[in-house]
Amino acid sequence: MDTKHRILEEALTLFSEKGYANVYVADIAERVGIKAPSLYKHYKNKQAIFDAIIEEMNRRFMEQASSLKINGADASIDAEIYKHISEDQLVALGRDLFLYFIHDDYTRRFRKMLTIEQFHDKKLADVYMKQYVDDVLSYQGMLLGLIASQGILKTENVEIMTLHFYAPIYMLLTICDREPEREAEALKTLEAHIRQFNRLYSRDEKIVQDNKKKLWRDR
Amino acid sequence: MDTKHRILEEALTLFSEKGYANVYVADIAERVGIKAPSLYKHYKNKQAIFDAIIEEMNRRFMEQASSLKINGADASIDAEIYKHISEDQLVALGRDLFLYFIHDDYTRRFRKMLTIEQFHDKKLADVYMKQYVDDVLSYQGMLLGLIASQGILKTENVEIMTLHFYAPIYMLLTICDREPEREAEALKTLEAHIRQFNRLYSRDEKIVQDNKKKLWRDR
DNA sequence: GTCTATAAGAAGATAGAC
């Protein structure tokens, strides 16, 4: 990897651990394996490094969003997929979302950095909210809406249903960001949450019971 | 208010807005109306001011916790209160919790400060989690457990039920901490959430309860 | 307890050789 990009990588790691103000240009340089003054050949100053990180994140985020839109637009395909969704698939849906957020290295570091710096700059707070709250609710809402339209779920308010699905996942995420040692516990809670969510929102208790029996067999 | 305590107040305000590293001793002094060197007659150094804030928060928190325990211990009184809880009262319960967290000045500033500083010191992360996640879940879980034991709510897993009740509130709280202009929207969502929560967990929909009762007894 | 003056040191950034 070229030096210019390695600087961003190491800076992001340090910013996510200590926050912008507590990271010194010399720290970043040391990690890259150069001296501080050399760093100024690649970026104008410390702030420019931070800005470049935000810019790269925006780029990645746009990419992701546009790829999601392509899938989301073709609702006929997604509807087919979610028509016969089982409880296990719903668990997998939540679990995948959770594990992506927590294990994807770039996402994790970027989220931590935003958490620290969000009150320093309102724009960062807005980016955080969009990326980890609003857009996820919007996307998950579309999926759950599809499932509901298939008559599997109750005809409650879909927005609130999506909140009920995602808010616990978000909470477990904030727990694991701060106390990574609780990840195993969080995964158990996550599964219990989604199974209970499914029981509550299922239109037919019998379906739930059948799924349970099936689940038991499949173990 | 005496100077020593005013220093804590102004420091907390500044730390919650900019983070420890971006607040200069001279900033705190200016707000108090003295010069920086005078501040050192009250506190040994900048870190001592921060530590004193944490200490005072611990004191307040202990007070609160012990008063909660006193009420919580006398379950017979609480049970009486929650025996005939209505949906509106449940909405009020969630709304009060939300508004306390968001409008209590000390709590709000302290939570913001912890949010910024949590990754700098693991102890702070633990304090944050205890105060805004674990202890709230524990207390709300006790209340909802009482209500459930009165036969009003479904006999689902109470821990998960509590997560379903509080996680959306927590999420709305993080939204409003970052984007205060969304408070009105958040309050509407909060009410819709709790009413839907109540519908989902209410037993009086015609649901086959006999098997579940058996399950509950056999635990 | 508050002030002015100032020491001590940290950290960002530049100059100029290689």
Next chain:
DNA sequence: GTCTATCTTCTTATAGAC
């Protein structure tokens, strides 16, 4: 592009008068 040497500025903290 990287280095060493150095400048500059900012910030904490102390000294000592009042």
